[in-house]
Amino acid sequence: MARLKKDGRKAFIPFLMAGDPDLATTKAALLSLDEAGADVIELGVPYSDPLADGPTIHASGTRALANGTTQAQVFQLVKEVSSQLRAPLVMFQYFNPMLRCTVDTYCQRASDAGAAGLLVPDIPLEETAAVRDIASSHGLELVLLTTPTTPQDRATAIAQATQGFLYLVSVAGVTGSRASMEDRVEGLISMLHSVSDKSVAVGFGVSGPAQAEKLVGWGAEGVVVGSALVSALGEAASPEEGLKAMRQLADSIRAVTA
Amino acid sequence: MTVAAPATALEEMPLADKAARRPDKAGRFGQFGGKYVPETLISALAELEQAYDEAQADPKFKEELAHTLKDYVGRESPLYHADRLSEHYRKSDGGRPEIYLKREDLNHTGAHKINNCIGQALLCLRMGKKRIIAETGAGQHGVATATVCARYGLQCIVYMGAKDMERQALNVFRMRLLGAEVRAVDAGTRTLKDATSEAIRDWVTNVESTHYILGSVAGPHPYPMMVRDFQRIIGVETKKQCKEKIGGNPDILMACVGGGSNAMGLFHDFVEDEGVRLIGVEAAGEGVDTNKHAATLTMGSPGVLHGSMSYLLQTPEGQVIDPHSISAGLDYPGIGPEHSWLKDTKRAEYYAVTDKQALDAFQLLAKLEGIIPALETAHAIAYLDTLCPQVPDGTTIVINLSGRGDKDVNTAAKLLGADA
Structure with a gap:
């Protein structure tokens, strides 16, 4: 993930939920996003109680669980597809399932499958040190999130501790497409640049190319797009149509972040 | 201990x-x-x-x-000696427990x-x-x-x-x-x-x-x-009232547990009084051997839900299991973390009773004492069936009557039909 910043181009970071509408479609979608020029791909592991997610990704995870998607199958998918991808895969994983099998075992499995990183949305900075040590021992990078309500000294500590890139949550809120981007995000991006030289990727609420372009203009090195892609893929009439709609959206965002 | x-x-x-x-x-x-x-x-x-x-x-x-x-709330709430309920549990050897109800149901809004x-x-x-x-x-x-x-x-x-x-x-x-x-x-x-x-x-x-x-x-x-601190008034009053009525601490404190606030409120001031048994009663729904229950401490394992680490009903892959209980207030797959700690340190005991047992206790208290308890509270009452035969004559038991049952009469009427 370090190459993000090196070649100066902006990163397009799509998010998909594994198993929605089914694992075969997830695999095709990952390959398609990679072909579209994704720089990093976040892969959501479906969870029963996704506190940080809004209705779109919550519903997507619920569909994935309803069709029987398991953690073991998600790792199997990662194993099959990771070597065919140019983009590194980051597992977007709620904490309880990691705890259940132990953080160490989880990281071992993720690493064996070929994942490059890990993002745990429901733990704060204080709980991340222990997870990072274990993740690092398996060669996984732990991506941390900072938010609009995070005080500057805390944001600085998060920026120092994050690996790969710094994930700036653009709103006080859960994931989900929003019509506009709050102006205070511009100030947050420059504040983060003033305290750290890590790449800043902005996510939560990015619905299309217009917002992506705005963020790039404000100096973000990366844009994370989740709910809009998940909705295009998972809510289509058929997997074929979903793949097509998702790819069109991905291409349009790639075009403004290149 | x-x-x-x-x-x-x-x-x-x-x-x-x-x-x-x-x-x-x-x-x-x-x-x-x-x-x-x-x-x-x-x-x-x-x-x-x-x-x-x-x-x-x-x-x-x-x-x-x-x-x-x-x-505004009407505190302090009474500690009521439930004589007919105590008599109901008289054993063949002539002994009986002395059961007291901490009347949180009499608070404004009808619960703790x-x-x-x-x-x-x-x-x-x-x-x-x-x-x-x-x-x-x-x-x-x-x-x-x-x-x-x-x-x-x-x-x-x-x-x-x-x-x-x-x-x-x-x-x-x-x-x-x-x-x-x-x-x-x-x-x-x-x-x-x-x-x-x-x-x-x-x-x-x-x-x-x-x-x-x-x-x-x-x-x-x-x-x-x-x-817990805002609920601890329940235990503070209970301690004082027990001193007045029975001259000291009760032998046993009992309360239903869903998330666990009424139980924690009752227990807190007694945790260091090691002679007092603390008993929490969970919802076994249709039985702990079925997949329809909410008996978190009895059947769960440590995990993280809603911001804290505690016992949790979960699958081997760590997905949270949907619980079941007749009572909406106990229908929860987690439990307050202090209860998990009280369980693991063996300072408190936790048991589970079924929907049916709770519904029986709901009627029992109504008929013997003229008090219709909330279905949640009825779980604590129901455990008396198991507890009373095991304890010696004169054992004093305080049950937190955490809420009144007005809200549950429709549910109960549907389930009991003409039997009530």
């Missing part, structure tokens, strides 16, 4: 201070508790913790709280929930926030929250599972009458777990303007500690 507190200066403290020192600074009760929340909420939790600490140190706050609990809501509303005023959100299962916490919001002129939004709205329609009406907006939650099992998740999502989104009145001793630190 020993309580596994860390071997530090804590050991030399007076017992009451020791109890007051749980949890530690990070909000831990042993391995349980903590703050497992998205980063967005951390500053709000820190603000809440600070406001709570300042309030605790402010005599004016304590005075206003005490005054409101007396004149109001104790915590008053405390948190006063805190909210100190923090200058004008918008309140809450989750509710049986509707008792929602009603109590709506009540205090009306009392203090605060905007109130209550999240409630759509299924719970059906089975607790009376409470939905009460909340609306009190001026609250009740938002139906259609996700998941449409019960308390999902209502809590939705309330947390609202809080993440509106954290700068909103205070979340969490109704149980669950959630991220400081909630388990703060809610």
